Amino acid sequence: MMKIDRSCIMFVTKNLRVSFVIFLVGFISFLIADLSISTVDTSLLVQDFFFSIVKLSFNDYSILFEAFLNTISIAMVAIFISAILGFFLALFFQNMLVRISLSFTRAIHELFWALIFLQIFGLNTLTAILAIIIPYSAILAKVYAEILEEHDTFPETLRGKSRISYFIYTKIPDAFPHLVSYTLYRFECALRSTAILGFVGITTLGYYLSSSFMQGYYHEVWMILILFYIVVASVKWWFNKYTFIPLTIASFFYLDDFSGFNWDNLVRFVTSDIVPHPIRNDLGFDKTLAWFDNIFSNEILPGVFNTIVLTQLALFLTAILALLLFPLVSKKFFQKPTRLTSHIFLVILRSTPEYILAYVFLQLFGPSMLPAALALMLHNGSIIAHLMGNETNLLSLRPDVTKKRNEKYFYEVLPRVYNQFLAFLFYRWEIIMRESAILGILGIATLGFFIDSAIADFRLDKMFLLLLITAFLNIIVDLISKKAREYLRANDSFTSCGCSLK
Amino acid sequence: MAFYLQDQNISYGDFTVLSDFSLSIKKGEKVALLGKSGSGKSTLLKHLFDLQKQNCSYIPQELGLVNNLSVFHNVYISKLDENSLFTNLKNLVLPSTKYKNDISKILEEVELEDKLQSKILNLSGGQKQRCAIARAVFDEKAILLADEPISALDEYLSDKTLKILTSKFETSICALHNVDLAIKNFDRVIGLKNGSVLVDKACVDLNDEDRQKLYYVCD
Numbered sequence: 001m002m003k004i005d006r007s008c009i010m011f012v013t014k015n016l017r018v019s020f021v022i023f024l025v026g027f028i029s030f031l032i033a034d035l036s037i038s039t040v041d042t043s044l045l046v047q048d049f050f051f052s053i054v055k056l057s058f059n060d061y062s063i064l065f066e067a068f069l070n071t072i073s074i075a076m077v078a079i080f081i082s083a084i085l086g087f088f089l090a091l092f093f094q095n096m097l098v099r100i101s102l103s104f105t106r107a108i109h110e111l112f113w114a115l116i117f118l119q120i121f122g123l124n125t126l127t128a129i130l131a132i133i134i135p136y137s138a139i140l141a142k143v144y145a146e147i148l149e150e151h152d153t154f155p156e157t158l159r160g161k162s163r164i165s166y167f168i169y170t171k172i173p174d175a176f177p178h179l180v181s182y183t184l185y186r187f188e189c190a191l192r193s194t195a196i197l198g199f200v201g202i203t204t205l206g207y208y209l210s211s212s213f214m215q216g217y218y219h220e221v222w223m224i225l226i227l228f229y230i231v232v233a234s235v236k237w238w239f240n241k242y243t244f245i246p247l248t249i250a251s252f253f254y255l256d257d258f259s260g261f262n263w264d265n266l267v268r269f270v271t272s273d274i275v276p277h278p279i280r281n282d283l284g285f286d287k288t289l290a291w292f293d294n295i296f297s298n299e300i301l302p303g304v305f306n307t308i309v310l311t312q313l314a315l316f317l318t319a320i321l322a323l324l325l326f327p328l329v330s331k332k333f334f335q336k337p338t339r340l341t342s343h344i345f346l347v348i349l350r351s352t353p354e355y356i357l358a359y360v361f362l363q364l365f366g367p368s369m370l371p372a373a374l375a376l377m378l379h380n381g382s383i384i385a386h387l388m389g390n391e392t393n394l395l396s397l398r399p400d401v402t403k404k405r406n407e408k409y410f411y412e413v414l415p416r417v418y419n420q421f422l423a424f425l426f427y428r429w430e431i432i433m434r435e436s437a438i439l440g441i442l443g444i445a446t447l448g449f450f451i452d453s454a455i456a457d458f459r460l461d462k463m464f465l466l467l468l469i470t471a472f473l474n475i476i477v478d479l480i481s482k483k484a485r486e487y488l489r490a491n492d493s494f495t496s497c498g499c500s501l502k
Numbered sequence: 503m504a505f506y507l508q509d510q511n512i513s514y515g516d517f518t519v520l521s522d523f524s525l526s527i528k529k530g531e532k533v534a535l536l537g538k539s540g541s542g543k544s545t546l547l548k549h550l551f552d553l554q555k556q557n558c559s560y561i562p563q564e565l566g567l568v569n570n571l572s573v574f575h576n577v578y579i580s581k582l583d584e585n586s587l588f589t590n591l592k593n594l595v596l597p598s599t600k601y602k603n604d605i606s607k608i609l610e611e612v613e614l615e616d617k618l619q620s621k622i623l624n625l626s627g628g629q630k631q632r633c634a635i636a637r638a639v640f641d642e643k644a645i646l647l648a649d650e651p652i653s654a655l656d657e658y659l660s661d662k663t664l665k666i667l668t669s670k671f672e673t674s675i676c677a678l679h680n681v682d683l684a685i686k687n688f689d690r691v692i693g694l695k696n697g698s699v700l701v702d703k704a705c706v707d708l709n710d711e712d713r714q715k716l717y718y719v720c721d
Binding site: 153154155157158160161162164165166168169170173174176177 | 548551552555560562564566567568569570571575578579582583585587590591594
């Protein structure tokens with residue numbers, strides 16, 4: 001047995017312990033994960049793909065224009081309704097039942113919701129809007145409730161009897177700017193989410209992106225991507241307090257295809273389709289158990305296992321990337337030209353939906369966990385790096401601080417922001433888990449893969465069971481993350497500053 | 503009698519701050535509570551407020567202003583219960599002239615009339631205190647309970663606002679830590695130290711020893 005030097009242990013702090021666990025689990029996941037490159041000659045494809053950027057063009061610009069209008073108006077209508085629903089739900093967030101059902105709807109990715117509504121209402125705008133509204137109103141409800149709770153300087157004892165008047169006078173005014181800025185941030189997210197709904201067949205950007213990709217028209221892929229960056233990056237100029245009402249009304253009129261609503265289908269889906277078929281057909285308990293057992297050992301176990309492996313690997317890689325990148329956007333380390341270039345780079349990385357990154361890497365490297373892990377790392381790493389950069393800009397170091405960059409990084413800056421860094425990481429954890437599950441649709445054997453195949457076989461009862469498991473897994477991760485943040489005492493108010501967090 | 507406490511234990515959370523505490527305050531009395539932070543002044547005031555919420559205007563130490571609302575609205579808040587939801591909503595968007603005039607008058611007395619439409623977040627600490635005082639005055643209750651309402655004001659304004667706080671309410675109980683201002687503006691002083699009363703006398707009856715004790719509790 002090796003003797004442990006006690007004086008060393010004294011330096012083991014809570015955040016080192018937590019980091020060690022993340023590292024260890026991440027490393028084990030790295031060893032387990034299948035990260036092989038299966039495409040035959042990648043270099044040529046990669047070269048072809050990246051060189052196409054100079055040949056930007058699109059076959060039919062009117063289609064492209066329509067795809068953009070479609071994407072933007074779906075996102076706008078969806079966020080408008082979600083904000084209203086979310087606000088009302090936020091008022092009842094103290095209610096346990098509301099809280100639990102919201103954490104459940106939140107835990108299911110919008111792409112999964114789209115797959116569900118496809119079965120009920122078919123391929124149309126209604127499906128797209130509902131797929132965004134349901135998870136988004138749940139997310140907004142949670143964050144709105146937090147914001148309302150946090151920005152409240154009025155003492156409880158002074159609050160009088162007219163509850164609505166007091167609510168409007170003492171809670172809303174201070175919370176309002178934060179509610180608006182968070183909703184705006186969510187609108188950006190809704191743009192990304194709507195774009196990727198195209199991958200399941202709705203005619204938003206993702207639809208044209210994937211079809212151009214499959215035909216090898218890489219110049220079109222770049223065209224769509226670059227225009228999308230411009231749209232996302234310029235949101236604050238065209239979506240503000242003056243334009244949002246006319247734009248939302250215009251979007252309602254633009255999207256006139258709500259014909260898909262079918263009450264019978266909805267009833268059939270809820271009362272029959274998703275009921276396990278041995279129960280539906282009254283085959284008895286043994287058959288039901290066999291049905292469950294079969295799915296459990298062949299799909300749930302490997303699905304959950306792979307989802308966790310991918311999540312932990314991606315989390316670990318995200319952490320590394322963020323730690324490497326954040327000095328590039330920090331005033332404490334670099335001059336303006338470097339920071340500006342890095343900013344643009346990070347903006348591009350984080351405005352590309354993980355799903356699209358993963359899709360691109362999948363075409364380049366073939367199916368394994370590698371594309372998914374890379375995509376999750378780049379997207380989430382750049383978000384955390386950006387937040388950390390902002391965080392370090394707020395630090396005031398003493399004037400005679402060391403000029404050596406590495407020393408400054410390890411002795412002065414990192415120790416000061418490390419707890420914050422871990423908190424950011426834990427906030428992203430749940431999101432990475434959601435994405436890891438969904439990336440299964442691209443052919444990696446996470447839960448999304450099995451859900452997608454269940455839908456393809458039209459076995460909706462199985463799909464529903466797998467979705468429940470996915471949601472459950474997410475809720476567990478959320479709870480662990482909350483516990484970990486409490487353990488680190490890194491839980492102080494994030495909603496006001498880190499809007500790009502959740 | 504405005505307040506009558508007999509051998510009570512008064513706690514802050516789980517922690518008993520004042521034990522076996524007795525105090526009686528008659529209607530019409532102007533009382534200054536003196537003592538350092540931690541002596542139990544705030545706990546006592548909060549307790550008194552909980553006893554008679556209906557009759558008291560309370561200015562907590564943290565003031566309880568809504569940062570993103572104007573001074574007008576923060577003062578108006580004390581009338582929320584009196585008015586209908588409709589009136590309240592209307593005044594939020596379009597303040598009525600009547601209320602504007604009434605509130606301006608009070609603001610004039612605390613020398614804040616030019617800030618009627620300023621948001622609280624643009625005010626200094628002293629201006630915020632005066633806004634909270636205006637809110638309490640506008641409340642028009644019989645009893646005032648104020649927790650260090652003048653800590654950020656200069657001598658001139660302290661004097662002026664204390665006069666308002668003692669004259670606009672039938673009964674006033676203020677926590678302070680300036681002995682001279684307390685003796686000058688109030689009828690009765692109570693010196694608290696670690697949860698027990700060291701001095702409790704009418705100002706006219708104070709002798710040198712009492713004054714020494716009062717300076718001691720505030721040190």
